[in-house]
Amino acid sequence: MTGHAYYLLGIDGGGTKTRFKLTDSTGNTVREAVLGPSNPNDTGIGKALEILNSGIRTVLADIPAETVYAYAGIAGAASGENRDRIRACMQEAGFAGSDAGGDIENILSAGLNGHDGMILILGTGICAFSVKDGTRYRTGGWGYLLDRGGSGYNYGCDVLSAYYSAIDHTGSDTLLSEMVEQKAGLCSTQLLSKIYQLGKPYIASFAQLAFEAAEAGDQTAQTIISRNIQETVRIIETALKPFDGKPVPVILSGGMTNNTKLTEMIRKQLPGETGNMVRILAVPPVDGALMNAEKLVNANSRNKTE
Numbered sequence: 617m618t619g620h621a622y623y624l625l626g627i628d629g630g631g632t633k634t635r636f637k638l639t640d641s642t643g644n645t646v647r648e649a650v651l652g653p654s655n656p657n658d659t660g661i662g663k664a665l666e667i668l669n670s671g672i673r674t675v676l677a678d679i680p681a682e683t684v685y686a687y688a689g690i691a692g693a694a695s696g697e698n699r700d701r702i703r704a705c706m707q708e709a710g711f712a713g714s715d716a717g718g719d720i721e722n723i724l725s726a727g728l729n730g731h732d733g734m735i736l737i738l739g740t741g742i743c744a745f746s747v748k749d750g751t752r753y754r755t756g757g758w759g760y761l762l763d764r765g766g767s768g769y770n771y772g773c774d775v776l777s778a779y780y781s782a783i784d785h786t787g788s789d790t791l792l793s794e795m796v797e798q799k800a801g802l803c804s805t806q807l808l809s810k811i812y813q814l815g816k817p818y819i820a821s822f823a824q825l826a827f828e829a830a831e832a833g834d835q836t837a838q839t840i841i842s843r844n845i846q847e848t849v850r851i852i853e854t855a856l857k858p859f860d861g862k863p864v865p866v867i868l869s870g871g872m873t874n875n876t877k878l879t880e881m882i883r884k885q886l887p888g889e890t891g892n893m894v895r896i897l898a899v900p901p902v903d904g905a906l907m908n909a910e911k912l913v914n915a916n917s918r919n920k921t922e
Contacts, residue, residue: 634652736868741763880893
């Protein structure tokens, strides 16, 4: 296969959306698609597989699967039955070579490319991975029921909690009250139903309101941001412990990094030179999935020469 034309398919799936990118062997983009969330812990494995199959059909179109090497990095599929089911789905597609793992595999490839350093995912969820001399360490990322702060879900949940606390007078009056109702376009009882119907991604969509209200001087919003940044900094400092003070790249990835105010606050809260090592992931995670697909091509070539 590698002596002939081939294609690479990268898939990056999370709690909000799933990106598909197909390129030719020289890196030229052939086709892209963006579909809904595919984290099987949120959607269920059946829905996640449905998203994967739909996206694969869309980007391949008339291109034979047997000419494609594909990698899927999906949140919630780092191990166990979810990974096994997604790997089986990829194999059933008939690719020349395929594999699947967690979405962190895409980000590690795109951000560190085999070098030492730390990755912090700041999206709907939060999770840190450190790599030192080939050994990987994980900090946080145990899911929204267990993680204590720093994620889009945590910010959004705090915003909505402040909104309802202002309504029943268990909390202070806050600018967030008007902002939440303007964004939702619903009264408090209607909004409550929608929150429980749509769940984590919808809750996370309210995160940005904390920063808008804080900039307008709202104390409740400022407290929300301070609490969540403290937790983010705690995760980063813990994740950097294996390096014993040696400066290494700290790469931030995920939708929350689009908020430049947040990333600058994180930099300022980190001690010493650590803040100067913070960088935003320079390429989209789906490009890391393409890098992982390219490794499958190389592995196939080695197997044929042995």
